[in-house]
Amino acid sequence: MTRSALSAPVDTQVLAEAVAAHVPSPVPLTAVPAGPGEGPAPEALAVVATCLGGTAATFALVAEAVVAELTEAGVAAGTPVAVADALRPALEAAAGALGSQALDAVRTETAEAALGGDMTVYALQADGQSVAWFGVRVAQTHVPGAAGGRVPTQRTTMRVLYDVEMTLTVELGRARLPLRDVLDLAPGAVLELDRAASSPADILVNGRLIARGEVVVVDEDYGVRITQIVSGSEGEA
Numbered sequence: 421m422t423r424s425a426l427s428a429p430v431d432t433q434v435l436a437e438a439v440a441a442h443v444p445s446p447v448p449l450t451a452v453p454a455g456p457g458e459g460p461a462p463e464a465l466a467v468v469a470t471c472l473g474g475t476a477a478t479f480a481l482v483a484e485a486v487v488a489e490l491t492e493a494g495v496a497a498g499t500p501v502a503v504a505d506a507l508r509p510a511l512e513a514a515a516g517a518l519g520s521q522a523l524d525a526v527r528t529e530t531a532e533a534a535l536g537g538d539m540t541v542y543a544l545q546a547d548g549q550s551v552a553w554f555g556v557r558v559a560q561t562h563v564p565g566a567a568g569g570r571v572p573t574q575r576t577t578m579r580v581l582y583d584v585e586m587t588l589t590v591e592l593g594r595a596r597l598p599l600r601d602v603l604d605l606a607p608g609a610v611l612e613l614d615r616a617a618s619s620p621a622d623i624l625v626n627g628r629l630i631a632r633g634e635v636v637v638v639d640e641d642y643g644v645r646i647t648q649i650v651s652g653s654e655g656e657a
Contacts, residue, residue, distance in 0.1 A: 432558065445551070467504045477559065480531075480555040481507050589625075590621050595613050
């Protein structure tokens with residue numbers, strides 16, 4: 421006999437606390453469940469992103485007023501900081517607390533659209549005053565059960581592949597050169613690639629494009645922060 425079971429429930433309070441700890445606020449924020457009728461102005465700007473991999477979830481964060489000083493400082497310094505960029509690390513913290521590996525591209529919506537429906541909403545408070553808002557919607561999926569109450573999951577069925585080694589390559593760009601130019605290469609030579617400096621790097625697994633990201637430095641080593649997971653058809657192109 422078979423049966424279905426719900427995946428383990430997610431403690432959304434933990435996600436809200438992770439967001440509160442990573443919002444670039446000048447004062448510490450605490451996460452409190454929003455009461456009936458509480459929330460930001462309907463026209464307020466919400467930054468929204470969806471988890472990629474792991475548990476499916478959508479996050480929405482309304483904190484434009486909190487990061488206003490940061491964005492204004494960027495404008496004054498000639499390096500503008502978009503609200504979505506300023507708040508993305510907080511959403512990534514929520515994804516990390518959920519066990520997901522990455523977020524899709526961050527987008528903006530009105531607070532009314534982003535926090536509506538079945539969103540669980542938290543007030544992010546400073547000294548008892550609500551200064552920002554966080555909403556989360558987690559998809560509780562049914563998984564098939566087996567006789568005897570054992571519930572196989574995607575993780576257990578994929579476990580046999582965990583030790584398979586694959587080559588991950590980060591590609592900054594390409595250049596086509598005639599053989600004579602290749603033979604003339606020497607230390608100090610500069611190769612111009614077919615990509616602008618601001619363009620994301622391609623992330624390939626066994627030569628197949630799976631994602632794009634930005635190059636970062638982690639403890640004096642190069643790393644790459646994933647900013648986009650590409651579709652299957654795009655990866656084959």
